Amino acid sequence: MFASTRLKDPVLVRKIDVSVVVSAAFIIDHALNKGVSFSFLSRLLYELRERGFKMGLCKRFTKQPDGFFSEDVNALIGHWSTADLMRVNGDEESPIEVTEEGYKYFREILVEELEREPAQLLNLANVVLSLIAEQR
16 A cells, blocks of 8 residues: 655646546656556555545546545556557556557657646656555
């Protein structure tokens, strides 16, 4: 589980789209090579919400006895997998393999977000980096 450090004053201008959070996780993980899984991404959304980030979650998001589940993450992963941006291997704990085309697409999402809300994206990236680094 992630450490329970809360942000004192997150810089939030507007709700963060889930695709930005997931893209940031994949790009940061590419450098750290920890292995981002569906389960991690769902937990990540929960932790960000607990730390004061407002996200545009439009579908069910739940904390379950065995972990977390996000329909938004499920829909994104399914869509991006169909578009050959990634390969999902096995269960919810297995690392997701991102293709080179996927990394290119996720960088584009982050560049657009950086142009719109630079402080918010940098704050998000800092938290995502620390949570990925905490993984086993």
